[in-house]
Amino acid sequence: MKKHLLLSLLLFAVSIISYSQEIQLHFDPRHSLNNDVAPRNYFTATFQMFKPDKWGSTFGFIDIDFNQSRGNIGLAYLEIYRNIKVGNSPIMPHVEFNGGIVRGDNFSGFSIPNAYMIGGAYDHAFGSVFISTYLTYKYNTFDKVSHDVQWTGIWNTNLFDNKVTLTGFIDVWTENKDRVSGKGGKKVILLTEPQFWYNIDQNLSFGSEIEITNNFYGTSNYKNKLYVFPTIAGKWTF
Numbered sequence: 001m002k003k004h005l006l007l008s009l010l011l012f013a014v015s016i017i018s019y020s021q022e023i024q025l026h027f028d029p030r031h032s033l034n035n036d037v038a039p040r041n042y043f044t045a046t047f048q049m050f051k052p053d054k055w056g057s058t059f060g061f062i063d064i065d066f067n068q069s070r071g072n073i074g075l076a077y078l079e080i081y082r083n084i085k086v087g088n089s090p091i092m093p094h095v096e097f098n099g100g101i102v103r104g105d106n107f108s109g110f111s112i113p114n115a116y117m118i119g120g121a122y123d124h125a126f127g128s129v130f131i132s133t134y135l136t137y138k139y140n141t142f143d144k145v146s147h148d149v150q151w152t153g154i155w156n157t158n159l160f161d162n163k164v165t166l167t168g169f170i171d172v173w174t175e176n177k178d179r180v181s182g183k184g185g186k187k188v189i190l191l192t193e194p195q196f197w198y199n200i201d202q203n204l205s206f207g208s209e210i211e212i213t214n215n216f217y218g219t220s221n222y223k224n225k226l227y228v229f230p231t232i233a234g235k236w237t238f
Contacts, residue, residue: 021238022048026209026231033229037217042067042074044231056084056092068103075102077112083121083134094121094134113179114141117150129157140175144182148174165205168194187224190214197235205235 024046031038048061060080068074077100083092100112119136132154140146150173158165170192177184190213197207211229 021050022235024048024209024233024235026233028229028231030229034227037227038067040067040069043071054085056082058082063100073103076100081117083123090122092121092123094119094136096136115139116141119150128159129155131155138173138175142176142179142182144176144178144180146176146179146182148186150174162202163199165197165199165207166194167197168192168209187215189216191216195233203237205237207233207235209233 026044026046027041028044029041031041043066045064045066046061047064050059051057058080060078062076062078064073065075066073077098079096079098081094081096083094085092094117096115096117098112098115098117101109102112103109116139117136119134121132121134123130123132125131133152135151136149138146138148138150140148150171152169152171154169156165156167171190173189174186175189176182177187192212193209194212195207195209197205199205209231211231212226214226215224217224217227
């Protein structure tokens, strides 16, 4: 089953590459910064697409972490959503799916529980700054299903005659503290990933992503506290 899921994720990655707006490669030195949280530094490849049309817009990405021994893939994670235009309304219905798979060094593995979201989205441009935000109900498919809420904000702008790009997102959501029993109430999770790019030309960019999280990681290596992990990255835009 896990092999079939991984194959599906890889096929999705291939389809995204075919229509991708950009491919990113990040070097993540989190082991060097905090050797308690990761056994090694690693690369992450991100394939990302955004496609607007007369009915709305579709966004999708897949992250692949090469974080296992000898650079093998240890994580594949995807998100895809659709904003749907309804007449001239500024609020668009939003539907989204998140999911993935993790593999450990000892050949153990597990699925990242699927999440299904539905809500409303709003996009606006403030001059050269594009802002998108949405608020959704979130159905987390843990052992004990978790009924939650998520707010997301997305931004993008180009500066200095398009030589510098600032982009990123912030997610804030709730979920059960105990994914198995559902007991113990809810916790609030923060994840934000601002990116800073210097554009060599219209295709090639170099920069960094700074992952900032609180209450995000659930493994024994990570404590429920704030973590900041910068990357060194390159990007090719189609």
